[in-house]
Amino acid sequence: MNDLVRRLRVPVVSVVLALAATWLLLVVVDAPPLDALWQIWNGSLGRLSKIPDTLIAWVPLTLAAAGLIVTFQAGMWNIGVEGQIVMGAIGAAFVVRELSGPPAVVIVAAFVVGALFGIFWALIPGYLRTRFGVHEIFSGVALVFVASAIAVYLIIGPWSRTGVASTSGTDLFEERYWLPTVGADEYSWLAILVAVAAVVAIAVLMRGTRYGLRLKAVGKNHHSAFLMGIPTNAYMLSAFAMCGALAGIAGTVQALGFHHKLVPSISGNYGFLAILVVLLAGFRALWTAPIALFFAAMLVGSTQLSLRLGIDSSLAGVIQGMLVLFILVVGAWQAQRTRRLARRAETATTAGGG
Amino acid sequence: MKGRRGAALLILLVAFALIAAACGDDDGGTTTAADGGTATTAAGTPTTAAGTATTAAPDMMVPDDFQVGMILVGPQNDRGWSQAHYEAGLYVMEKLGLPEANLIVLDKVNTADRPETTLPDVVADMIDQGADVIFATSDDMRDGIEQAAGQFPDVPMIWSSGDSAWVDGKAYKADLSNLGNIMGRMYYGKAIAGCAAALTTQTGNLTYLGPLINDETRRLVNSVYLGARYCYENYAGGDPDDLSFEVKWIGFWFNIPGFTLDPTQVTNEFLAAGSDVVVSGIDTTEALVRAGQEQDAGNAIWAVPYDYEDACAEAPEACLGVPYFHWGPEYLKVAEDVIAGSYTRDFVWAGPDWGDLNNRDTTAIGWYDGDALAADAAGSLAEFIAGLASGEIDLWVGPLNNQDGSVWLGDGEKATDFQLWYTEQLLEGIVGASAAE
Numbered sequence: 001m002n003d004l005v006r007r008l009r010v011p012v013v014s015v016v017l018a019l020a021a022t023w024l025l026l027v028v029v030d031a032p033p034l035d036a037l038w039q040i041w042n043g044s045l046g047r048l049s050k051i052p053d054t055l056i057a058w059v060p061l062t063l064a065a066a067g068l069i070v071t072f073q074a075g076m077w078n079i080g081v082e083g084q085i086v087m088g089a090i091g092a093a094f095v096v097r098e099l100s101g102p103p104a105v106v107i108v109a110a111f112v113v114g115a116l117f118g119i120f121w122a123l124i125p126g127y128l129r130t131r132f133g134v135h136e137i138f139s140g141v142a143l144v145f146v147a148s149a150i151a152v153y154l155i156i157g158p159w160s161r162t163g164v165a166s167t168s169g170t171d172l173f174e175e176r177y178w179l180p181t182v183g184a185d186e187y188s189w190l191a192i193l194v195a196v197a198a199v200v201a202i203a204v205l206m207r208g209t210r211y212g213l214r215l216k217a218v219g220k221n222h223h224s225a226f227l228m229g230i231p232t233n234a235y236m237l238s239a240f241a242m243c244g245a246l247a248g249i250a251g252t253v254q255a256l257g258f259h260h261k262l263v264p265s266i267s268g269n270y271g272f273l274a275i276l277v278v279l280l281a282g283f284r285a286l287w288t289a290p291i292a293l294f295f296a297a298m299l300v301g302s303t304q305l306s307l308r309l310g311i312d313s314s315l316a317g318v319i320q321g322m323l324v325l326f327i328l329v330v331g332a333w334q335a336q337r338t339r340r341l342a343r344r345a346e347t348a349t350t351a352g353g354g
Numbered sequence: 355m356k357g358r359r360g361a362a363l364l365i366l367l368v369a370f371a372l373i374a375a376a377c378g379d380d381d382g383g384t385t386t387a388a389d390g391g392t393a394t395t396a397a398g399t400p401t402t403a404a405g406t407a408t409t410a411a412p413d414m415m416v417p418d419d420f421q422v423g424m425i426l427v428g429p430q431n432d433r434g435w436s437q438a439h440y441e442a443g444l445y446v447m448e449k450l451g452l453p454e455a456n457l458i459v460l461d462k463v464n465t466a467d468r469p470e471t472t473l474p475d476v477v478a479d480m481i482d483q484g485a486d487v488i489f490a491t492s493d494d495m496r497d498g499i500e501q502a503a504g505q506f507p508d509v510p511m512i513w514s515s516g517d518s519a520w521v522d523g524k525a526y527k528a529d530l531s532n533l534g535n536i537m538g539r540m541y542y543g544k545a546i547a548g549c550a551a552a553l554t555t556q557t558g559n560l561t562y563l564g565p566l567i568n569d570e571t572r573r574l575v576n577s578v579y580l581g582a583r584y585c586y587e588n589y590a591g592g593d594p595d596d597l598s599f600e601v602k603w604i605g606f607w608f609n610i611p612g613f614t615l616d617p618t619q620v621t622n623e624f625l626a627a628g629s630d631v632v633v634s635g636i637d638t639t640e641a642l643v644r645a646g647q648e649q650d651a652g653n654a655i656w657a658v659p660y661d662y663e664d665a666c667a668e669a670p671e672a673c674l675g676v677p678y679f680h681w682g683p684e685y686l687k688v689a690e691d692v693i694a695g696s697y698t699r700d701f702v703w704a705g706p707d708w709g710d711l712n713n714r715d716t717t718a719i720g721w722y723d724g725d726a727l728a729a730d731a732a733g734s735l736a737e738f739i740a741g742l743a744s745g746e747i748d749l750w751v752g753p754l755n756n757q758d759g760s761v762w763l764g765d766g767e768k769a770t771d772f773q774l775w776y777t778e779q780l781l782e783g784i785v786g787a788s789a790a791e
Contacts, residue, residue: 056470148612148613152605156605156790157790163789164567164790165603165605166567166568166605167606168494172497259472264465264612265465265469266465267469270469300470300471303460307458307479310455
């Protein structure tokens, strides 16, 4: 019970602070605060018809976050996850553009190829890290740009619409290759199923398996793990591959289930946002799901601010940014406090133990 | 310990990046209408598709809860394409005697700015909110608005600059009986822009800052080129073959960092290569802003912006004038028909009101001279406009060849609407890509 209170303190305090700051901001720009917050809620989770829209944003965010749990546990910042989503989407787009067959087969093939593209793109920083000691943050960021450039090249060049050269996107995929939906809605049960399965699988993997334990050892202390006989490089590469696969699947969902074509911004910043989700979740897989839902709701719901209250759309972005910032500041404060307490406790025991 | 601190720093950086991304692209400027230059009134009689005065019929009963949904691809204050639509929406409200609040607007609807939103979602939201008619105001919205029109067959919708309702067009969607199209005959405005550029250039090196490549943008580039050649020869007394004319495409209607070329950068390249007049074909005003900086530094560089009647205000000292859209009159007709319950979808390609190019109630496209246009050039330009108005000058007549040397229009052949709309190539003599390379 006490533990739960402690765990909930950071999110609750930061959300309350962020809401207070948002309130102030809305008052300053002469918008009705309560109404604004109500609109965000109502435009995301508060209305049955908007829940699918929110889940559509939740899926790629959660997939990327689940993948990042693995690389974080291995002690690495796979910031290139954004590019791995893009590559996954490119792989999936390639399959549905070039292959023809029964939808079930083509869609499964798209998922497999999307995941493989993601793995490939993740293994590059992994290899550079394990082989040459190149920090994965730098190679990862660079590879995000490269992936984007490849997408733009394909969209303007070989995959362009007839007579058109625009970054607007490729032609729509054949409708039978879109992810199956429930009824007339854009709600793809398959995508949601995949995301839920990913979160559960990663949670089990990290908490309940020897692999997860050893990976954690690699992350906590690379050198001692190596001395204990864990093949650290292989473990690190496998973590990259796993994250890349989930990111690639996220890209596949974005391409086949959401845009139904390849667009340059196919990754939707979900990879970068997922880094925040994982940090806020304290690297616990199961926590990523509700936190990602919160972010997805903010993203999708804030459209209502422009639509219904006429608030400038950039203000919605500012509100989102403030929420993130507050959550991080409070989180950092909490972490520092915990560390100070831990150190004090440590000094106490050392002194006591003599 | 060190790693942790580095991590915290990175988190903060990411957070700031998110915030910066959220508020970075908004200049927050407010604008005043129509002080961007002196009005050019063309003498001459109306020829093709001149508008007739539109005002809301006085006896029309406008329900208080009539609402218009308008979806913009860029920021509503971009001083370009999107702002022209937004102000047309306000115009409709004004004419109908409805408060601004009845205009539901969502701007920046594109996959880069709103990756979590699709066009059909936005349409559904607007209808849910009570919108009686939807205007999707970008070429970029083709897939989305066609999908939405299928989902809500009872709600009238307009896809501006599209061709889905053109029975004789290439992309006619017979089943979408609630989706109409509206576009202005901007090729006239662009020819005027080309003329102003040719009358001003000292280096004979004209350039065109292009958005993406499609039928519409090729049509407009060709029109600038034809206008420039005509005026260079007939008013400036030069040999049109001495004019150099290059187009570069940025890849989208406006700058999206990382996904398009930077229009400011492209303008710099033009200037470095000796161009002194840059004609803009993108939604925003980067070319004019750059030209203004050059003028302020004492250099003879000019630009012609696009889309929005007050675009010159961004840098009047470098502005030769602006060809712009008045979407208001046609949008008002649609709104009135929807209220009367008599709207039937149509493909409308509305022309200028040659009697008064800047009449906001009658003309679909217009032109204002800019402050930087010299007096004698303005005189020649007025003559040119009068020629276009009377039909004495017809630029879209053969012989005209495509860029690859094939014949676009044979000797004496006049371009049909179909040939003009579906412009497949740039014209012979233009440097730049006609299609994806």
